[in-house]
Amino acid sequence: MSSDTSSARAIGDVEGVSLYDVENPAPYIEAPRKRTGKTPRSTRGNFEMAAWLFMRLSGIVLVVLVIGHLVIQLVLDGGVSKIGFAFVAGRWASPFWQVWDLLMLWLAMLHGANGLRTVINDYAERANTRLWLKGLLYTATVFTILLGTLVIFTFDPNIR
Amino acid sequence: MATPTLDKMEAAAAASPFITVTFRIRRFNPEISDESTWQDFQVEIDPKERVLDGLHKIKWDLDGTLTFRRSCAHGICGSDAMRINGKNRLACKTLIKDINPEKPITVEAIKGLTVMKDLVVDMEPFFQAYRDVMPFLVTKGNEPTRERLQSAEDRERFDDTTKCILCAACTSSCPVFWNDGQYFGPAAIVNAHRFIFDSRDEAGEQRLEILNDKDGVWRCRTTFNCTDACPRGIEVTKAIQEVKRALITRRF
Numbered sequence A: 001m002s003s004d005t006s007s008a009r010a011i012g013d014v015e016g017v018s019l020y021d022v023e024n025p026a027p028y029i030e031a032p033r034k035r036t037g038k039t040p041r042s043t044r045g046n047f048e049m050a051a052w053l054f055m056r057l058s059g060i061v062l063v064v065l066v067i068g069h070l071v072i073q074l075v076l077d078g079g080v081s082k083i084g085f086a087f088v089a090g091r092w093a094s095p096f097w098q099v100w101d102l103l104m105l106w107l108a109m110l111h112g113a114n115g116l117r118t119v120i121n122d123y124a125e126r127a128n129t130r131l132w133l134k135g136l137l138y139t140a141t142v143f144t145i146l147l148g149t150l151v152i153f154t155f156d157p158n159i160r
Numbered sequence B: 001m002a003t004p005t006l007d008k009m010e011a012a013a014a015a016s017p018f019i020t021v022t023f024r025i026r027r028f029n030p031e032i033s034d035e036s037t038w039q040d041f042q043v044e045i046d047p048k049e050r051v052l053d054g055l056h057k058i059k060w061d062l063d064g065t066l067t068f069r070r071s072c073a074h075g076i077c078g079s080d081a082m083r084i085n086g087k088n089r090l091a092c093k094t095l096i097k098d099i100n101p102e103k104p105i106t107v108e109a110i111k112g113l114t115v116m117k118d119l120v121v122d123m124e125p126f127f128q129a130y131r132d133v134m135p136f137l138v139t140k141g142n143e144p145t146r147e148r149l150q151s152a153e154d155r156e157r158f159d160d161t162t163k164c165i166l167c168a169a170c171t172s173s174c175p176v177f178w179n180d181g182q183y184f185g186p187a188a189i190v191n192a193h194r195f196i197f198d199s200r201d202e203a204g205e206q207r208l209e210i211l212n213d214k215d216g217v218w219r220c221r222t223t224f225n226c227t228d229a230c231p232r233g234i235e236v237t238k239a240i241q242e243v244k245r246a247l248i249t250r251r252f
């Protein structure tokens, strides 16, 4: 803070000659995405409410799914060292663990994606940046969900 | 040998309540530069006085170009919200002794609104959001030929949000608003709450619908900055949460 502190007046450039004066004031630094008389446009709808509720509900379910997952994978039965092809094959032999992992995949991906959508909405200032970041996010999300789902359903324990 | 009068004066000087306080003020004048700079002022002041008194001393005695808004000087008009030592407060309700006068006291404009000069910001986007939630009683019937009666409990329901003085301390402390001025902001929601939960009002549903906007209540991230900032002690985050709940329970 002290570095940009000065007791001198704000005098323009090196020469001491200001670029700006009464006739020619500096442009204001507008606040990001300022409200104007035209806002709000027709941006109402229940999507944001649904997204907000989904974050909380999926969060609650994820607590159980993720903690259970971590305990089984990393703590019980000798910890990580037991994880291998056989271990995974053994678990996915049961429809219960298939459903568990499927649910965890979908909820975590949708929850994480929606969370990142919020972050992008908050921080990406330009409309174009937002568009591209969200495009990238949705592509990655759809790809991961589809690939994960495909693997869970088509897993073949006898593959060579 | 000193005269008794001088002795008295010296004793008075020794017991003077005045201390020297450094005010570090963020100056901006578009007619001089496109950049803001920090300027220090040394002021002799009684620590029981307020930051606003310090600003007055500077404006009246040291530098008349210092520009800020104030009107009532008693925490009622809401015109002098500013960022003092990094926190949004009313200059007229902040005592010097409460904010560590040993160190320089930083004073800058509230964030998220366009700075016009020194501590004066363009409040128009803030009031646009306020107008958008219809902050007035909407109802039918042939009153005002007689009073619109209300029980004490019904009045109590929205008592907290009636205290708002529209100072913008809350809205300009909200990180979502800093990054996206399209968000309605806490103050607009507080003032919608004031009418949504008023038993005499009949446009609650309409206001809820307005706040169901993509830039409405759902952008709130529950950071509690607004509640911390409010000089009227309004539980702003709680009010926002109550609007969210009303939206969900009416819908489901």
Ligand code: HEM
Pocket: A055, A056, A058, A059, A060, A062, A063, A066, A108, A109, A111, A112, A113, A114, A115, A116, A118, A119, B220, B221, B222
């Ligand atoms: C374990 C249980 C979990 C709970 C209870 C939970 C809960 C929540 C809640 C309530 C929010 C909304 C915050 C807000 O709107 O202010 C949120 C945001 C978020 N969550 Fe989760 N979550 C969990 C797991 C996860 C997982 C596994 C991921 C990653 C895949 C994740 C990624 C995110 C992200 C990126 C955000 C947005 C960050 C933000 O809003 O600042 N969460 N979480």
Ligand code: SF4
Pocket: B163, B164, B165, B166, B167, B168, B169, B170, B171, B186, B187, B190, B229, B230, B231, B232, B233, B234, B236
């Ligand atoms: S809610 Fe409090 S901080 Fe926000 S505008 Fe009203 S009085 Fe100011």
Ligand code: FES
Pocket: B069, B070, B071, B072, B073, B074, B075, B076, B077, B078, B079, B080, B081, B090, B091, B092, B093
């Ligand atoms: S001058 Fe009126 S609220 Fe401070």
